[in-house]
Amino acid sequence: MRVIMVYDVATDDPEGQKRLNKVRKIAKKYLHHIQKSVFEGNITQSSLERLKYEILQVVDLYKDSVIIYTFEESFHYRREIITNSSDPTDNLI
Amino acid sequence: MRVIMVYDVATDDPEGQKRLNKVRKIAKKYLHHIQKSVFEGNITQSSLERLKYEILQVVDLYKDSVIIYTFEESFHYRREIITNSSDPTDNLI
Numbered sequence: 001m002r003v004i005m006v007y008d009v010a011t012d013d014p015e016g017q018k019r020l021n022k023v024r025k026i027a028k029k030y031l032h033h034i035q036k037s038v039f040e041g042n043i044t045q046s047s048l049e050r051l052k053y054e055i056l057q058v059v060d061l062y063k064d065s066v067i068i069y070t071f072e073e074s075f076h077y078r079r080e081i082i083t084n085s086s087d088p089t090d091n092l093i
Numbered sequence: 094m095r096v097i098m099v100y101d102v103a104t105d106d107p108e109g110q111k112r113l114n115k116v117r118k119i120a121k122k123y124l125h126h127i128q129k130s131v132f133e134g135n136i137t138q139s140s141l142e143r144l145k146y147e148i149l150q151v152v153d154l155y156k157d158s159v160i161i162y163t164f165e166e167s168f169h170y171r172r173e174i175i176t177n178s179s180d181p182t183d184n185l186i
Contacts, residue, residue: 004097004162006099006130006131008128008129008130008131034160035101035158035160036101036158037099037101037130037158038099038101038158038160052175055175056175056176059176061176061177062176062177064176065128065129065130065131065174065176066174066175066176067127067128067131067172067173067174067175068172068173068175069097069170069171069172069173070170070171070173071168071170071171075164075168075170077162077163077164077168078162078163078164079160079161079162080160080161080162080163081158081159081160082145082148082149082159082160082161083149083152083154083155083157083158083159084154084155
C-alpha cells in the first residue's frame with residue numbers, strides 16, 4: 001500500500017530534538033524523505049505495523065503528532081511542493 | 094477535489110512564528126485543521142489556486158515548506174493519528 005507519514009515533534013526542549021532525530025532515522029528505514037516532516041512510500045502491512053511500533057517507542061504521545069495516511073498502491077495523487085526550501089529529498093521517489 | 098496540506102514553518106525566529114500564525118489563519122478559511130501542521134478538505138480548483146496564492150504571500154520560500162496533495166474527491170484513504178497530542182482539531186471532518 002501507499003503511505004504518507006507526517007509528523008510534528010515538539011522541539012522546544014533538548015529531548016524533543018533527540019526524539020525528532022530518532023523519528024527521522026526510523027522513518028528513513030521504511031519510507032522516502034519528501035521534505036522536512038513528510039515521508040512517503042510503498043510499504044507492506046507488516047512493515048507499516050513495525051514502523052508504527054518503532055515510532056511509538058520514541059515519540060512523546062502527548063507532545064508530538066504523527067499522522068499516517070494509507071492508500072491503495074495503484075492510486076494516483078498529485079504532490080505539489082509550493083515552496084523552494086532546500087530540505088534534503090535525498091531519495092525522492 | 095480532496096486536498097491534504099502539510100506545512101513546516103521555520104519558527105526559530107520571531108518572524109517565523111508570525112508566518113506560522115498567518116499560514117494557519119489562511120488555511121482555516123479553506124480547509125479543516127486536522128492536527129498541528131496538517132489541514133484537509135474538499136476544495137474547488139479556483140479555491141485551491143487562491144489558497145496557494147495567499148500562502149505564498151506569507152511564507153518564506155526558502156525557510157518554510159508547504160506541500161499540497163490533491164486527490165479525486167471520491168477517493169477513499171485512511172488517516173490514522175497514532176499519537177494523542179491534544180492539538181485542536183476543532184472542526185475535524
